Amino acid sequence: GENVEQHPSTLSVQEGDSAVIKCTYSDSASNYFPWYKQELGKRPQLIIDIRSNVGEKKDQRIAVTLNKTAKHFSLHITETQPEDSAVYFCAASKREDGNKLVFGAGTILRVKS
Amino acid sequence: EAGVAQSPRYKIIEKRQSVAFWCNPISGHATLYWYQQILGQGPKLLIQFQNNGVVDDSQLPKDRFSAERLKGVDSTLKIQPAKLEDSAVYLCASRSLQGWGETQYFGPGTRLLVL
Numbered sequence: 001g002e003n004v005e006q007h008p009s010t011l012s013v014q015e016g017d018s019a020v021i022k023c024t025y026s027d028s029a030s031n032y033f034p035w036y037k038q039e040l041g042k043r044p045q046l047i048i049d050i051r052s053n054v055g056e057k058k059d060q061r062i063a064v065t066l067n068k069t070a071k072h073f074s075l076h077i078t079e080t081q082p083e084d085s086a087v088y089f090c091a092a093s094k095r096e097d098g099n100k101l102v103f104g105a106g107t108i109l110r111v112k113s
Numbered sequence: 114e115a116g117v118a119q120s121p122r123y124k125i126i127e128k129r130q131s132v133a134f135w136c137n138p139i140s141g142h143a144t145l146y147w148y149q150q151i152l153g154q155g156p157k158l159l160i161q162f163q164n165n166g167v168v169d170d171s172q173l174p175k176d177r178f179s180a181e182r183l184k185g186v187d188s189t190l191k192i193q194p195a196k197l198e199d200s201a202v203y204l205c206a207s208r209s210l211q212g213w214g215e216t217q218y219f220g221p222g223t224r225l226l227v228l
Contacts, residue, residue, distance in 0.1 A: 006155075032215040043117075043204070043219040044156070051215075089155050098168045099208060099215050100146065103155030 002027040004092050006104025013080050015113045023090035023104050024072040030092040032099065033066060033073045038087045038106075047088075048075070080111045115139065117220035119205050125226045131193035134223045137186070138207030144168075146217065147180055147190050148204040156204055162188060163210075195227045 003026040031052035036044035050064045066073040091101040118137040148156035161168040165185040182188040206217040
């Protein structure tokens, strides 16, 4: 089955700097890659997603890139703010599997002001 | 639109006791998922329903876990008997079948502590 690896496990950046989190997946049939942000004690919230027919997607300070050949995708946050501090999870899914999400282990992002 | 609702939010039980969690998905969402999130890890799928049918329960420990979605709307997840390693957050998510239909929306979760 699908396996998703996520790096780094923790990331500390200074406010205003950029943060990059990387994920690799094993199943070349996966075609949907969402990123969730989870604050302490809260539900995972979708922040951005990308489908396999697109190489890059941007939404204000957040962008995701996908390299299907290498089977990896990355989350980029620019101009980080203290409120970006949270745990970020990447995930992969495919229609043939009922779109069930296979998650990475998560990255704890700390933005220092 | 109203989000995914779950109850209770917190539950503390002793090992070997039973517990049940409830989930009400977003109105009109045919697909419902239960995930287990152990502290420090990503959510892991337990079971997936489409309407009132089970699509995937391959990772559900069926000797102690059960789930149902009898009328194709809300769902319950039960653990009987509970073990210490069941301590986790149990997240429910739902998804629409319309359009691309991949986006899953999560509920607030039920935090279970087994003593």
